[in-house]
Amino acid sequence: xxxxxxxxxxxxxxxxxxxxxxxxxxxxxxxxxxxxxxxxxxxxxxxxxxxxxxxxxxxxxxxxxxxxxxxxxxxxxxxxxxxxxxxxxxxxxxxxxxxxxxxxxxxxxxxxxxxxxxxxxxxxxxxxxxxxxxxxxxxxxxxxxxxxxxxxxxxxxxxxxxxxxxxxxxxxxxxxxxxxxxxxxxxxxxxxxxxxxxxxxxxxxxxxxxxxxxxxxxxxxxxxxxxxxxxxxxxxxxxxxxxxxxxxxxxxxxxxxxxxxxxxxxxxxxxxxxxxxxxxxxxxxxxxxxxxxxxxxxxxxxxxxxxxxxxxxxxxxxxxxxxxxxxxxxxxxxxxxxxxxxxxxxxxxxxxxxxxxxxxxxxxxxxxxxxxxxxxxxxxxxxxxxxx
Numbered sequence: 372x373x374x375x376x377x378x379x380x381x382x383x384x385x386x387x388x389x390x391x392x393x394x395x396x397x398x399x400x401x402x403x404x405x406x407x408x409x410x411x412x413x414x415x416x417x418x419x420x421x422x423x424x425x426x427x428x429x430x431x432x433x434x435x436x437x438x439x440x441x442x443x444x445x446x447x448x449x450x451x452x453x454x455x456x457x458x459x460x461x462x463x464x465x466x467x468x469x470x471x472x473x474x475x476x477x478x479x480x481x482x483x484x485x486x487x488x489x490x491x492x493x494x495x496x497x498x499x500x501x502x503x504x505x506x507x508x509x510x511x512x513x514x515x516x517x518x519x520x521x522x523x524x525x526x527x528x529x530x531x532x533x534x535x536x537x538x539x540x541x542x543x544x545x546x547x548x549x550x551x552x553x554x555x556x557x558x559x560x561x562x563x564x565x566x567x568x569x570x571x572x573x574x575x576x577x578x579x580x581x582x583x584x585x586x587x588x589x590x591x592x593x594x595x596x597x598x599x600x601x602x603x604x605x606x607x608x609x610x611x612x613x614x615x616x617x618x619x620x621x622x623x624x625x626x627x628x629x630x631x632x633x634x635x636x637x638x639x640x641x642x643x644x645x646x647x648x649x650x651x652x653x654x655x656x657x658x659x660x661x662x663x664x665x666x667x668x669x670x671x672x673x674x675x676x677x678x679x680x681x682x683x684x685x686x687x688x689x690x691x692x693x694x695x696x697x698x699x700x701x702x703x704x705x706x707x708x709x710x711x712x713x714x715x716x717x718x719x720x721x722x723x724x725x726x727x728x729x730x731x732x733x734x735x736x737x738x739x740x741x742x743x744x745x746x747x748x749x750x751x752x753x754x755x756x757x758x759x
Contacts, residue, residue, distance in 0.1 A: 376431060377431075380435055383435050384435045384438075384439060391445060395443060399446065401446060401449040409480030413426065415477065416428035416433050420470070423474045425478045437616050438620055441621055452484045454477055456486065457477070460535075460552075460593065461473060463605055464601075464602050464605065465593050465594075469593065484532070485525050485526060486525065486526070487525065487536035487538075488500075489524050489525075491523050500550070501520055502538045502582065503518070504540045505540075516538070516551075516553055516592070519583060520538065521581050522534075522580045522582075523577075523579045524568070524579075526577055528557070528578040529567065532557055533557060535554055535555070536555050536587065537553075539551075540599075547600035551597060552592065552599040552602040553599075555582075555587040559585050561583070562582065562585040563583075564583070566578060607736075616659065622689065622692070623655060626648075626655060628696075632696070632699050633648065636701060638698070647691075655688065661684065676745060676749060679742035680746065683743070686732040690732055692725065693725045694726065704723065
């Protein structure tokens, strides 16, 4: 596929850039910003579905929007999970009624979502989840599921209106059997509790969520009861699409800061440091071309492993960048704010945050070990790992 940007793409870029420059004059709140994006038709560019208020954009235009959004330093998206994860999943597996109910509010920026996958005993090994959902009659026109269990590392749970939850709906089932993909409203006092996970700095970036008989209507089961594993795996494939290109623009900015710091501190005079900087630059370029190639090769035999390959590439790259960010600053990189001992919470500086957060890049979203297993079993056809 030719990924060169043509005249129409460049016109689309000018429109996107002008719109972002005009709307970003202030500092919009997250919900206000999502609604603003919805009014502009910028949510759901890649859905390829009409009637929801979103623009239709081809693949290169989606790349253009992702690049312009990242370059404009627009606010981090609180609607990302609904737009880029749930919506494509509903388009692929949802009923017409589910699409009509949930896609317009996402496209308009009116409803925010969070993801109920990981549990304390089921992170990368998602098939080990224990959250259960028992179907009962008499709740709503077609019955409902009562959801009980705990999810963890749930981003945006404190802001979300809805959560898509992977739960075990067949008693006695094991592993990836007997799971269902449920859409569950978060506003259920006494049945849904969100607890921020406090970090050593005193700040909270994630949450744990407790369900105590929370109600999910039967008509809000996506893909049918018992088919949750297939739907969940489909969603994870959508997670690593065009948005990875915008992620790489952020990576390039971080690499530029590390390079400037290396020059300022004199660390760039070290040939080993220079070699690491050059390697990181070359690897980032390679990741970009690999992402473009993958987006243009739909239907090829390696499709099943492509998301895993991408995750391995950027996860390891970002962790190495974080390590180098600390190295080029020297001993001062380990020093916190001067008054940190008296503060209930404090913010890390950019390099410290990069180092600490990137340690998790090879774990969340499926650890490196899980990604290598997927590649080995699904693409290379190697024997499956024994499981107890």
